[in-house]
Amino acid sequence: MAKKTVPYKIYLSEDEMPKVWYNLKAAMNKQHPPFLNPATLQPCTADDLRPVFCDDCIEQELNCKDLLIEIPEEIRGFYKMYRPSPLVRAYCLEKALGTPAEIYYKFEGNNTSGSHKLNSAAAQAYYAKKQGLKSITTETGAGQWGTALSMAAAYFGLDLTVYMVKVSSEQKPYRKEVMRTYGATVIPSPSDTTAAGRKILAEFPGTGGSLGCAISEAVEKAVTSDSCRYVLGSVLDHVVLHQSVIGQECKIAMEKYGIEPDIIIGCCGGGSNFGGLIAPFMGDKIAGKNNIDFIGVEPASCPSMTRGRYAYDFCDSAKTTPLAKMYTLGCGFMPSANHAGGLRYHGMSPIVSELYHDGYMRAVAVEQSKVFEAAEYFARTEGILPAPESSHAIRTAIDEALKCKETGEKKTILFGLTGTGYFDLSAYKAYNDGTMADTIPTDADLAKGFASIPDIPQNK
DSSP states (O other): OOOOOOOSEEOOOGGGSOSEEEOHHHHOSSOOOOOBOTTTOSBOOHHHHTTTSOHHHHHHHTOOSOSEEEOOHHHHHHHTTTOSOOEEEOHHHHHHHTOSOEEEEEEOOOSTTOBTTHHHHHHHHHHHHHTTOSEEEEEESSSHHHHHHHHHHHHHTOEEEEEEEHHHHHHOHHHHHHHHHTTOEEEEESOSSSHHHHHHHHHSTTOOOOHHHHHHHHHHHHHTSTTEEEOOSSSSHHHHHHHHHHHHHHHHHHHHTTOOOSEEEEEOSSSHHHHHHHHHHHHHHHTTSOOOEEEEEEETTSOHHHHOEEEEEESSTTSOSOEEEEEESOTTOOOOTTOOSOOOOSBOOHHHHHHHHTTSSEEEEEOHHHHHHHHHHHHHHHSOOBOHHHHHHHHHHHHHHHHHHHHTOOOEEEEEEOBBOTTOHHHHHHHHHTOOOOOOOOHHHHHHHHTTSOOOGGGO
16 A cells, blocks of 8 residues: 555544454464453353453453454444544654654543543443443542543443542542542542451551552442442453454554554553554464564553563452453552552453463563653653553653664554543652652562462462
8 A cells, every 4th residue: 555645643534433343362373361260260151250240241251252343333422422533643752852763652532531441431331231230330540440430430320439549549639539520439449348448458557559459349349239240441351352442443544544563562551451552453463464563561660561470360459359360460469659650450461461471562661750751751742741651651662763763773653642641740740849769679579469379270
């Protein structure tokens, strides 16, 4: 295809918006090991998952065969409020860096929730409503997922309880207020409202919490409440599936203008946005159709891929969820309270973990001071204040572009700008005041987390 002149922003028409999700699992040569029932250590069945998750999400979670899964019209109708999202050529950043590289970013912050999280929130809220449920519950770290789900729950008429990581609720009170504005009940986690929360508070007095803690409380709330299910914003396969609209829109837009990416970069916390961004491109790589360099970027303070272990582990701190085979720091790992850059989860998506383990992608870890340095540079050149999470990808995109400057090699770089940072100003303030610290766990710190990984035959 002849390359067309690329505009600053590439917008797709409504007709070009994907009508299907791309199921990356179905494209993989090797499936990740199944989730295990913690009581029996046998692969989870739909019946095992039914008390926790919505039925349609369970079906998608276990679907390894269908490459394309239709997006219901009701969800597409919701998506039309903010999708397709723009693919932007970062001309100003390229000029400032003096790099021969072409840099593109997919901007997912053009909705009220401010992030990509709405893609799965809308789907999961729809399926809960379709099932006749009255309420849903979830956890949130920095607050993007809780904000997105509160919007979706209000739209579909569901009650929502959000357990928000305590340190994030303290750092980002206005994010909490957005959730409350949409009708959600927000509880800082760990809390004394659940048995799991009380146990964690007793074991770790004064803790700022973690996503694993918040998940424990949310799951307990779901299984002890009538007409309620738990919904998760990352990690699980059906969430990666829903986020594949990001990668599909990128692929459609790039093919429209004859653009072929050499490098695709995404931030990695639980892995769903990265998995969704790379999905159709990775499917092609597995089929031998490209040789793209896929890079997942995680924080040095919570380095599940770069320093974690590939093992079966619980997805929550209270050890109540199914066991997932993933790169993990241990469900008992507690990230430093002074880590303000997000991406605080102890494990990584089983899909992303399998791809990393099999060598289809690489991972890097970056310190948060360098992340915020890149965030401010991007804000000053491209005019968008990025979310700290997104800025991990920005940091690595800049680093890769500077490598091109050194070698003179012209590469095309695509990264995911997953959201905006307007509710993260306390973290920006810490960086600007010079009080931001980089906390990198020692081997001894990691050993404490690894000790919480279950000692089961599958991990021998």
